[in-house]
Amino acid sequence: MTQDRIVEYLRWRGRAEPPVTLVPSILGAIDGAPTARSWFAAHLRVVAAAGAVVLVAVAALLLGQSPNVGPPPPSSSTPVEATPAEMRDAVERAVETLLESPGVRGVQSTSILGELAVVRWIDHRRNGDQVLVQRTDLDVAETGWWLIPDSEPPATGRNVLTYIWVTAGETFHWARIPVWDEGPAWVLTDLDELPNRTPAEAGAAAAPAAAARAAAQGVLLLGPNPLELLVEDGTVERQDRADGGVVWTMTSPHRDGTYEQEWRVGPSGELEAWSWDLVDVTAIPEDRPYTSGQVTFTVMSDPEPITPPDTDAAPDPADFGLPEDFPLGAG
Amino acid sequence: MLVEQHAAVTYRLAAAIVGTADAADVTQETFVAAWQQLPKLRDGGAFEPWLRRICVNRARNWLRARNRRPQAVLDIGDDRAVEALPDLRGDFRGAVEARALVEPAFEGLTPEQRAVLALHYSMGLSIAEAADALGIRVGTAKSRLNAALTALRREIENPLRDVETEPAS
Numbered sequence: 039m040t041q042d043r044i045v046e047y048l049r050w051r052g053r054a055e056p057p058v059t060l061v062p063s064i065l066g067a068i069d070g071a072p073t074a075r076s077w078f079a080a081h082l083r084v085v086a087a088a089g090a091v092v093l094v095a096v097a098a099l100l101l102g103q104s105p106n107v108g109p110p111p112p113s114s115s116t117p118v119e120a121t122p123a124e125m126r127d128a129v130e131r132a133v134e135t136l137l138e139s140p141g142v143r144g145v146q147s148t149s150i151l152g153e154l155a156v157v158r159w160i161d162h163r164r165n166g167d168q169v170l171v172q173r174t175d176l177d178v179a180e181t182g183w184w185l186i187p188d189s190e191p192p193a194t195g196r197n198v199l200t201y202i203w204v205t206a207g208e209t210f211h212w213a214r215i216p217v218w219d220e221g222p223a224w225v226l227t228d229l230d231e232l233p234n235r236t237p238a239e240a241g242a243a244a245a246p247a248a249a250a251r252a253a254a255q256g257v258l259l260l261g262p263n264p265l266e267l268l269v270e271d272g273t274v275e276r277q278d279r280a281d282g283g284v285v286w287t288m289t290s291p292h293r294d295g296t297y298e299q300e301w302r303v304g305p306s307g308e309l310e311a312w313s314w315d316l317v318d319v320t321a322i323p324e325d326r327p328y329t330s331g332q333v334t335f336t337v338m339s340d341p342e343p344i345t346p347p348d349t350d351a352a353p354d355p356a357d358f359g360l361p362e363d364f365p366l367g368a369g
Numbered sequence: 370m371l372v373e374q375h376a377a378v379t380y381r382l383a384a385a386i387v388g389t390a391d392a393a394d395v396t397q398e399t400f401v402a403a404w405q406q407l408p409k410l411r412d413g414g415a416f417e418p419w420l421r422r423i424c425v426n427r428a429r430n431w432l433r434a435r436n437r438r439p440q441a442v443l444d445i446g447d448d449r450a451v452e453a454l455p456d457l458r459g460d461f462r463g464a465v466e467a468r469a470l471v472e473p474a475f476e477g478l479t480p481e482q483r484a485v486l487a488l489h490y491s492m493g494l495s496i497a498e499a500a501d502a503l504g505i506r507v508g509t510a511k512s513r514l515n516a517a518l519t520a521l522r523r524e525i526e527n528p529l530r531d532v533e534t535e536p537a538s
Contacts, residue, residue: 044521045490047471052491054384056377060393064372064400152389190389192468 055154055194058147058365117275117287125276125286126268129301132309139308140164141341146333147365153191155179155328157365161358167344170203171355173366184322198366202353206346213353224349267297267314281305295319308337372400375417378492379424385491386428386483387435388476395431399424421502425488429480474524482517489514 136142144160155178161169174180176197183191200215209226217223272290279285282305290297295318302310313332322329347357356362379399384392402423475483481503488499500510 044471044518044525047468047475048385048486048490049493050468050491051385051475051487052381052493054381054389054392056380056396057393060380060396061373061376063393064376064397067397067401068372068404 050193053194053196057152058149058154115278117277120274120276120286122268122270122272122274122288125272125274125288125301126265128284128286128303129265129268129309132301132303132307135307136309136335136337137162138164139337139339141338143336143338144333146331148328148331150178150184150191150327151322151329153178153194154365158333159355159360159364161341161344163341163344166205167207168203168205169344169358170201171358171360171364172201172203173364174199174201175366179327184327195366200355202347202355202358204344204347204358206344209346211347211349213347215353215355217353222349223353224347226349267292267299272297279305283310292316293319293323294321306337308335310335371416375420376400379420382421382424382487382492383428385487386425386480387431391431391435395424395428398427398431402427418498418501421488422504425484425502429484432480432483470525471521474521477524478517478520481513482520485510485513486517486521 141164142160142162144158144162146156146158146160147154148156154175156172156174158173159169159171175191175194176199177183177193178191181192183189201212202215203212204210211224211226213224267290268288269290272288275287277285277287284303286301286303288297288299288301290299295316297314297316299312299314301312304310311332311334314330316329319329347353351357355364376396380392380396383395383399387395399420403420406423475486478486484503485499488494488502489496494502496510496514497507499514500507503510503513505513
């Protein structure tokens with residue numbers, strides 16, 4: 039064992055990626071802690087309170103684009119039992135309502151055993167135009183570390199592959215970062231050449247192709263076909279919110295674990311957010327290992343139109359409005 | 370924005386000392402303690418090193434309370450564990466194998482040794498900054514760092530380490 043290897047290991051220990059729920063959990067703990075006031079303490083408290091919406095947005099990976107995202111509004115009712123069919127109908131209507139909005143921004147993240155694996159930034163228009171930026175942490179998503187008990191990914195945030203898919207009118211461009219060694223950075227693709235697979239049919243390794251097709255077709259991505267997860271043998275609860283929105287939850291068996299899902303429908307009937315956790319599993323699925331995920335949407339009433347990329351310029355997600363501090367940006 | 374500004378680096382320091390499994394809890398404890406002790410902090414500009422000291426103390430206390438014996442991330446006696454890893458990049462297998470050796474050894478260090486290694490190597494702090502976080506003199510920090518590295522190397526080279534290890538509590 040060389041000194042370099044030891045130092046490399048020690049440096050690796052300092053590169054852990056915090057869970058996206060870290061800041062909200064800290065704020066929650068501070069809320070419940072007895073306090074001793076001072077001017078500085080008050081300063082922290084006020085700043086923390088003022089930043090609560092932003093901080094929750096960080097947890098949801100909604101950075102700088104989430105006026106309607108924050109702590110759930112107070113509920114006006116206690117949860118009541120409902121049927122999976124009722125929930126599925128409500129969710130499908132909520133998705134349709136969302137797609138009818140002039141514009142939608144969405145931010146999605148999926149994790150494997152708490153490690154951030156994939157983040158997506160979606161900018162969707164009612165006419166089907168769409169920009170989708172997807173960043174995948176290859177060390178987390180594709181090294182199979184989850185197959186080894188008590189293991190961790192070899193690194194985090196070091197090897198990030200970014201795809202940009204742009205559907206604008208009749209054109210579909212895509213690029214990847216790092217760019218290819220040869221050929222143009224931007225590729226103009228015939229939609230018929232894309233693999234004809236749905237996200238549900240494609241495993242994690244094929245996700246870029248499946249996502250590309252969905253992006254090209256103007257499909258608002260919710261991950262690997264989430265409606266499949268609304269199964270008939272799930273236990274469903276419905277909770278009406280004071281603002282007219284509804285929170286649906288479903289607990290259902292999945293392989294050797296349990297899926298816990300929450301779908302939030304806004305007062306106007308649009309889908310606000312979806313989150314899920316795969317818990318109590320003894321073996322992580324090899325083909326689709328994501329164990330938790332969330333996607334949150336923001337409706338835009340008067341969005342700018344989406345235009346094809348400047349194919350002479352190097353692909354840069356920032357050109358499409360991606361916030362500079364969007365997760366997994368260091369790779 | 371103090372929480373947002375310092376949460377990630379505090380988490381990484383906690384993870385470097387106690388490991389990722391407990392890092393979020395230690396980070397949360399750190400901020401709660403900081404929140405409760407803020408009246409003692411006169412100089413707002415010194416918040417970062419002050420928070421770092423709290424985190425180191427919390428992490429050391431956590432380790433003492435946990436009283437957990439060394440645990441290997443991979444069972445290095447079972448080649449199948451390493452063989453099961455996909456060989457996607459040249460350095461991946463080597464890095465995992467190195468981790469499989471070093472991590473159990475690191476787990477066997479004392480809380481003080483883990484803290485000084487984490488501050489200097491994992492977080493990239495100078496010896497003086499590490500000494501400040503540990504509340505010790507610079508000279509003491511230097512000698513503690515050397516001793517920690519020596520202990521780590523000794524742990525790595527100890528073939529009976531796993532045999533001596535009791536089951537995790």
